[in-house]
Amino acid sequence: MRIERLPLNALRAFSEAVRENSFKNAAYRLGVTPGAVSRQVKQLEAHLGVVLFERHANGVSVTEAGRVLADDVQAGLLRIANGVQHLTERSEDAFRLLISAPPSFLQLWLLPRLSQFEANERQIEISLDADARLTPPLWLPNRAKLSLRYGQGPWRDATSIRLFEDTLFPVCSPSLLAKTNIATPGDLLAQTLLAVDWCTHASNYVPGWDDWFKSAGVKVRKVSNQRQYSLYSLALDQAIAGQGVVLASYPLIADRLASGVLVRPFGDKYPLASPFAYDLLLPSTGKAPPAVTRFSEWLAQEAALFRNTCV
Known part of the structure; x- marks a missing residue:
């Protein structure tokens, strides 16, 4: 899409609405009315032909498509803000x-x-x-x-300066662990497995669920029931929401483990050492x-x- 056709005001209103998870709070940050934010978001949805928010009696919640767009929009707005500030x-x-x-x-x-x-x-x-x-x-x-x-x-x-090595292991929300039977590595085959399409500097293979099951001693020809995401943060959000189990890169989830929004169903058992590092x-x-x-x-x-x- 050509830049002169981008609905920039609507994108900014949409970005704030996702950040605040509320049209009302977004309106307060932007200095406009909640109705104005709602109209801008509706116009953007009509422009794109995609539903970005689910509306319900208690407010709104961003859809998966909206979350994907918000990551790109917020990154773009951040770069613009940085450029203006530096100038x-x-x-x-x-x-x-x-x-x-x-x-x-x-x-x-x-x-x-x-x-x-x-x-x-x-x-x-x-x-x-x-x-x-x-x-x-x-x-x-x-x-x-x-x-x-x-x-x-x-x-x-x-x-290069090595910051730290990486270790991979499953994590999920406490609520998912409480309502399901996850006692052994093989039990994860019955769960929704959240996976990420990693982008690296070369065509190197990044370890995934197949590798983890093999290291944990689970024999399986092909791991099914996987849900793919383009960004790790999207998979992580779904895991926190109780929608599945994600194979975690420890540096990226350490703070979430410390806060308790994610847990390791097997404790410190079954770690997979990654050949990749930061x-x-x-x-x-x-x-x-x-x-x-x-x-x-x-x-x-x-x-x-x-x-x-x-x-």
Whole structure:
């Protein structure tokens, strides 16, 4: 769709409605009436020919199609906001750092920790690019581009810093565990298994449910009853809602385990060591600017703290 045809006001109203899970709260944030938000969302649904919200007596709830669109819209609005902010607020002394990372890792691991670094490093302007495709890190005058990636090295044209290895295991909501019989790995074959189409820097195979069942000693020709998602966060939301069991990457669900919205049905049994890891990528040539060195050191410290809490 051409950019001049995009209903930008409706997309912004839709994005806020998804974020707040309420037309009323979205209207308050936008400074308009709930009716205005409702009309904008209806216009967007008519424009796209897709139902984005389910309406019911107690409010609204976003559909799966709406959630998929919201992830892209919110990422786009974030990039626009970052661009405007950098144009209007940047100073000659500021160092601009662009960090590219897969959307799920950005949302579920980096963002909850990044505010601490930004509070202590006000002369470093950070932009975030939620992109799973590998682009080479770069040194540029008064700025740099770094990449955080989930994959299996070596990484071409880059120097990598290992943040942490990965372990995969099933997780589900406490409510699902309470109402179903999940006592052995084989019991999961009767459950809806949530899976993700991972995008990596190459055609490397990312371990999935077939690999986990094999490692757990369950003989099965083909794992059926799988529901595929393009983003890990979508599968995770469905698991939290009690709609199935997801094969978890520990760094992405650690906070959810700590809060209790997700549980491991087998405790610490049946982990699957992944050949993939989380790495920070820097340019392979040239000297890192001091601002990048400070960020790299901070990130390595955060990763070390995280590894110490892993179970």
